[in-house]
Amino acid sequence: MISWRKHYKKTLIAIGLLLSTSASFYGQDGDPKNGEKLFKANCTACHALDKQVIGPPLKGVVERVKTEGGVDKDWLHKWIKDNKALRASGDKYANEIFEKYNKTEMLQFPNLTEKDIDDILAFTTNPPAPEEKKTEAKTATDATAAAPADKTTTNIVIISLLAIAGLLVWILLKLRQLVKLGQSEELAGLNETRVRSFKEMYEKFHYVGKAVIAILAILAAYGVWNWLMWIGVYKGYKPEQPIYFSHKIHAGEQKIDCQLCHSSAKYGKVSEIPSMNVCMNCHRTISEYNADHYMEPGKDKAFYDGEIQKIYAATGWDPAKQQYTGKTQPVEWTRIHNMPDFVYFNHSQHVVAGEQAIINSFNKKNPNNKIDVVCKACHGKIDTMNVVQMANDFTMGWCIECHRTTEVDMNNGYNKEYFKNLHDKLKKQYPQDGGKITVAAIGGLECGKCHY
Ligand code: HEC
Ligand code: HEC
Ligand code: HEC
Ligand code: HEC
Ligand code: HEC
Ligand code: HEC
Known part of the structure; x- marks a missing residue:
């Protein structure tokens, strides 16, 4: 008797669950298999079935929103397609859960069709049997998790x-x-x-x-x-370097162009630290620091001169004889920015194709703090830093926020060529933005674009 009372509640819940799952099973109108695929591709960054990630757990969400918010599948369709618009329309429950999750923005999914959404909901209502789920979930999350x-x-x-x-x-x-x-x-x-x-x-x-x-x-x-x-991916990370190289002095005071030293940013995936030969182009003749124009508090001429000497030690340059001795010792810079291996980031895509788009969008958002060089949108005002420091947190949320809000420059040579046919199609597909095409619209939120 006691044990019955003890389990009374649980049993009721179990019966309730059984009823509700079977009820929704019969009322189901979607393909959970396809739903699972879509769910994994679009939602797992923020949702799991049975635990909170960034957003709420989604198992049985159809039933849950019914009891908690008094809303139906129609509402879910609207929410998943464009939760922002739904909130803006003054919808009570939408604004309630937004508050509840500390105003964390869910992504919008204008690309999902009604059927796609039904499939996803069918999957959250009837996820596959546990064993099957386990192995599949494992392979699916291997790469990322x-x-x-x-x-x-x-x-x-x-x-x-x-x-x-x-x-x-x-x-x-x-x-x-x-x-x-x-x-x-x-x-x-x-x-x-x-x-x-x-x-x-x-x-x-x-x-x-x-x-x-x-x-x-x-x-x-x-x-x-x-x-x-x-x-390494935290804002403010600022390690000590083997040579006290000041960007404020080089890029700020001396106005040396970023790409003179980081020339590969234009052409490739990484933008690399310049080799010592690049330093020697100038420092073969500049062997001393001319202290009259700028001096960091706490440093003196002797300190800077000593740091320049390190270039000679590294390259084996004998300034007295004006020749190389052949004895070199590599300088090992500590890498400051470093994405995890499973992230693909390409500088040239941003520095060449995205240059104007990024500068315009940044200046629109920061009218009092405009930038002239694209690099500063992500790396901050490097030309004012004596020691480089991470200016942003370089997380996935950071990449995505910019992709959602930055309008692609469809007129530059690169994109004109690349998106010749796509452009008109996109304009028709996203009429709600008045033909505005963000990076998100060209696929900048697709997991596979940033993850191997
Ligand atoms: C960038 C993170 C993110 C992604 C990706 C995301 N969501 Fe969300 N979702 C949230 C957050 C956060 C909430 C909580 C409400 C809020 O803060 O806006 C939420 C809420 C929800 C809700 C309401 C649940 C409830 O309990 O009322 C549903 C339904 C939902 N998401 C479905 C989806 C689906 C389906 C996908 C994939 C197509 C998806 N979400 C992708 C972050 C995300
Ligand atoms: C004279 C050469 C030179 C110029 C010009 C220069 N840099 Fe650098 N940069 C370096 C060197 C050397 C390092 C490595 C030492 C350090 O971190 O300070 C570096 C490091 C960096 C890093 C950090 C790299 C990492 O490890 O993640 C960033 C970001 C960067 N530079 C951006 C810029 C930007 C933006 C500009 C233009 C405003 C610029 N640099 C101009 C030489 C240069
Ligand atoms: C385009 C020319 C140029 C290049 C390339 C260059 N420098 Fe300099 N460097 C200068 C000038 C100019 C000064 C400042 C001299 C002055 O003000 O008297 C300077 C000053 C310095 C100083 C003393 C001030 C400080 O920043 O601490 C160091 C150390 C130094 N450079 C290291 C390097 C290293 C390392 C490299 C290669 C990664 C490099 N420089 C590349 C032109 C250059
Ligand atoms: C859209 C944002 C963005 C812009 C614009 C950008 N960077 Fe970066 N930069 C990054 C990210 C992200 C990383 C880390 C890349 C990684 O670890 O794979 C990085 C890394 C670097 C590094 C470290 C070495 C490397 O390549 O991993 C240097 C140096 C650098 N950037 C210089 C520059 C310069 C110079 C410019 C302008 C010509 C520039 N960046 C423009 C985002 C940006
Ligand atoms: C300051 C804004 C900004 C930030 C931050 C940013 N991006 Fe981008 N990204 C852009 C723009 C603009 C484009 C479009 C360039 C073009 O016109 O092709 C783009 C394009 C891309 C593309 C190609 C998308 C496609 O569909 O062809 C990838 C991949 C990408 N970015 C990855 C990243 C990653 C990874 C990060 C974070 C580490 C990041 N981006 C951060 C602005 C940004
Ligand atoms: C615009 C580029 C971009 C897109 C699109 C993107 N990611 Fe990411 N993702 C990143 C970056 C950058 C990191 C690394 C962030 C860090 O180290 O803090 C990351 C990290 C992750 C992680 C590791 C968790 C963590 O916080 O370290 C997972 C899981 C992940 N992404 C899943 C996804 C999924 C699923 C999608 C599709 C909805 C997606 N990503 C789309 C850039 C992107």
Whole structure:
């Protein structure tokens, strides 16, 4: 009896669930298999079936919005297509959930057809049986979700390695203490044999100990390196560099064009740190800092001169003899911006094709803080920074926000060629924006465009 009472509620819920799923099963009018595909392609960045991600869990959402908001499938269609418009229309429930999720914006999906949406809803109502789901979900998320999992494992690995390393250091210190103790206390007679055996043991085994520590150190460094790659995507990241190279002095004071040094930004995927030869083009003759026009507080001429000398050390330039000695030592700049491996970002797409679009859109949004060079839209005012610092958080949300709000420049040579036929079609497809074509409209929100 007691156990019945204990399970009374659960049983009721179970019966309720059973009824509701079977009811909706019979009332279903979509293809859950296709829905699953669409869901994975469009929604899993922010939704899971049974846990909250960025948005609410979507399992059984058709029933849930009915009970919680008194709204029907029609409402869901409107919400999924364009939640912003629905909210703007003053819809009560739409505004309620928007508030509830701290005004986090869901994407709009004008491309999904009514049937697509029915399929997705059918999938959320009747997800495939658990085993099937597990394997499929695994392969589908492997590429993307592997990274956060990696992050946790890396952290665990680092912590355990640090713990082990700490333990080893402690043991070593103890050993040394014991050896020293033996040496200092002149209990010679009694302890001699013991001390000697310790010494012998130490001499015999310290190579093994050192080797173990070396291996651990390498592993730990690898872990830390991986970890750094991750924290590399945070706003404000500002590591120290092997040469105190100031962008404020070069790009600001001296007005040297960004692309003189970062020339590959125009042509390729990465925009690279210039090689030392690029520095030597100027510094073969500029061997001293001329202190009269600008000096960072706390630095002096001698400091800057010393940093310029490092270029000579790196390239093996002998300024006295005006020749190369052939002895070079590479400068290892710490990489500041670094996307995870599963992200594809291409500079030339933004610096060449997107140049005007990005500058215009940025200046429209920041009328008091206009930019002249496209790079600054993403990297901030590098020409005012002595030490480069990440000016944005470089997350997926950041990329997407710009793609949603930046109108593509259909008139530049690159896009004219590329989108010759597409342009008119797009204009018809997105009449609601008055023919405005954002990066989103040309596919800039498609997962596959940014993810391998
Ligand atoms: C960029 C993140 C994001 C993406 C992508 C996204 N959503 Fe959402 N979704 C949200 C957020 C956040 C909410 C909560 C309401 C709000 O803050 O606007 C939400 C709410 C919802 C709701 C209302 C649920 C309720 O409990 O009332 C539905 C339905 C929904 N999303 C369906 C979808 C579908 C279907 C897709 C894929 C086609 C999708 N969403 C893609 C972020 C997203
Ligand atoms: C004289 C050569 C030179 C010029 C001109 C120059 N840079 Fe740099 N840039 C460097 C060097 C060297 C580094 C690496 C050291 C550092 O981080 O400061 C670097 C680093 C950077 C980084 C960080 C790279 C990373 O590791 O993620 C960015 C972003 C950058 N530059 C943007 C710019 C922009 C934007 C301009 C123009 C306003 C510019 N640079 C002008 C030489 C130059
Ligand atoms: C286009 C010419 C040019 C190039 C290329 C160039 N520099 Fe300079 N550099 C200058 C000038 C000009 C000054 C400032 C001299 C002055 O004001 O007296 C300077 C100053 C410096 C200083 C002292 C001030 C500071 O920034 O700390 C360092 C260090 C330096 N450069 C390093 C480099 C490195 C490293 C590179 C290659 C990545 C490089 N420079 C490339 C022209 C150049
Ligand atoms: C649309 C945004 C955007 C614009 C515009 C942009 N960058 Fe970047 N930049 C990035 C991102 C994102 C990364 C990180 C790329 C990665 O890790 O794969 C990056 C990385 C870099 C790096 C580090 C090395 C590398 O290529 O990964 C340098 C240097 C750099 N940018 C310079 C520039 C210069 C110079 C310009 C202008 C000519 C410019 N960027 C314009 C977003 C931008
Ligand atoms: C400041 C605005 C801005 C930011 C930030 C930005 N982009 Fe873009 N992106 C653009 C513009 C504008 C275009 C269109 C260029 C053109 O005209 O072809 C574009 C195009 C693209 C395309 C090609 C889309 C297509 O359908 O052909 C990809 C891929 C892309 N960006 C990836 C990224 C990634 C990844 C990030 C974040 C790391 C990012 N972008 C951040 C403005 C931006
Ligand atoms: C405009 C480019 C762009 C588009 C489109 C895009 N992503 Fe991303 N995504 C990124 C970037 C950049 C990161 C890395 C962000 C970081 O490291 O903080 C990322 C990270 C992720 C992650 C890792 C989670 C995390 O927070 O690190 C997942 C999962 C993901 N994206 C899924 C998706 C899905 C699903 C879609 C399609 C709805 C999508 N992405 C579309 C740029 C994009």
